[in-house]
Amino acid sequence: MTRTTSVVALCTLSLLAGSGSFLAYAQQNPAPRQPMSFFVTSVGLGKGANLGGLAGADAHCQQLATAAGAGGKTWRAYLSTQARPGQPAVNARDRIGTGPWYNAKGDMIAPDLAHLHGDTIELARMGNNITKLTDITEKGAIVPGLTDGTNPRDREVAYMREHPESNRHETLTGSMPDGRAFTDNRDHTCSNWTSEAKGVSDNLRENTGANAQVGMSDRNGGGNGSWNSAHGTAGCGQDDLARTHGIGLYYCFAIN
Numbered sequence: 001m002t003r004t005t006s007v008v009a010l011c012t013l014s015l016l017a018g019s020g021s022f023l024a025y026a027q028q029n030p031a032p033r034q035p036m037s038f039f040v041t042s043v044g045l046g047k048g049a050n051l052g053g054l055a056g057a058d059a060h061c062q063q064l065a066t067a068a069g070a071g072g073k074t075w076r077a078y079l080s081t082q083a084r085p086g087q088p089a090v091n092a093r094d095r096i097g098t099g100p101w102y103n104a105k106g107d108m109i110a111p112d113l114a115h116l117h118g119d120t121i122e123l124a125r126m127g128n129n130i131t132k133l134t135d136i137t138e139k140g141a142i143v144p145g146l147t148d149g150t151n152p153r154d155r156e157v158a159y160m161r162e163h164p165e166s167n168r169h170e171t172l173t174g175s176m177p178d179g180r181a182f183t184d185n186r187d188h189t190c191s192n193w194t195s196e197a198k199g200v201s202d203n204l205r206e207n208t209g210a211n212a213q214v215g216m217s218d219r220n221g222g223g224n225g226s227w228n229s230a231h232g233t234a235g236c237g238q239d240d241l242a243r244t245h246g247i248g249l250y251y252c253f254a255i256n
Contacts, residue, residue: 033106036070037254040171040217042137044248048238049172049190049212051250054079054090057193061252068104068138070254078228078251080174080181081192092228093117093179097255104140117179117228130227132218143249145169145218157242169221170214170233170246177229188213190236199235210236214246221245 041064051057057077065075076095083089099112110116110128118124132145149166153159160166174189175181182188190197190212197210215228222230228251234243241248 034100034102034108035073036065036068036102036104036106036138037073038101038103038109039065039068039138039252040135040143041249041252042139042141044250046238046248048196048241048248049193049233049236050196051077051079051172051193051248053193054081054095057250064138065252065254070138073254074256075252075254078173078175078179078253079193080176080179080189082174082181082187082189083183084192087192089181089183091180092173092175095255096253101253103134103136104138105134105136107134109134113179117177119178128227130219132220135217135219135227138252143169143171143217145216146220146245155243155245157238157247160242160247167245168247168249169216169218170230170241170244170249171217171227172212172246172248172250173215173228174213175215175228176213177226179228182213187211188232190233196237197235198237199233199240210240212236212241214244215251217249 045051045060054077057079061075061077065071078092078096080092081090093113099110101109103109109130115123116128132142136142144165144167146167146169149163154166160168188211190210195210199210211232213229213232215226216222216230219225219227224230233246234240
């Protein structure tokens with residue numbers, strides 16, 4: 001072995017040893033997991049889309065976050081409200097801070113509002129990181145989706161409550177895909193989250209009457225699989241939401 005070869009061999013061994021030491025250090029000292037700043041509510045309020053307005057919805061987010069050990073942050077519901085006499089519209093995207101947001105397992109959902117909503121064609125193609133596996137509750141649980149717990153009774157509230165594995169992927173938002181409020185004359189927010197008015201199938205098909213726009217937490221179904229704006233509901237009561245696989249869940253984001 002020549003002197004040059006010996007030197008190269010020693011350098012290689014040193015690099016390998018250093019790499020091994022770094023790997024061992026990294027395994028023993030992993031990067032700290034980011035604290036939770038996003039979740040899907042594990043339970044609704046039990047009154048259909050009547051959440052007590054934005055204030056009641058926010059309070060529910062705060063309560064669930066506190067129970068999960070994340071009460072030190074200020075939490076807001078991802079919900080839009082529509083303009084009414086004396087009340088300007090509120091956009092869901094304007095309520096949730098600027099990001100980044102992480103789920104209960106430390107996975108990043110989106111770094112900012114533009115990525116979350118796909119504000120440009122390029123960002124829309126990239127997409128956010130909301131999937132069935134990351135779009136989880138404050139307890140770290142996956143929300144059952146379109147292919148889970150299928151049963152002829154899985155559109156009945158009583159059955160859904162008794163069988164937590166049943167599909168409940170519809171997530172209240174009242175929003176258009178860009179996270180903003182609807183501007184037409186139809187009700188997309190169940191009277192700004194204060195109504196339990198009953199509805200019929202036409203409410204869903206024609207988007208008329210008592211109605212709330214929903215997204216799909218598992219990104220599956222509803223025609224477009226949108227996480228925040230797939231279709232409306234067949235009314236605002238708890239039974240109405242259940243008819244299209246909803247139980248009154250919604251998204252919560254920390255603004256700080």
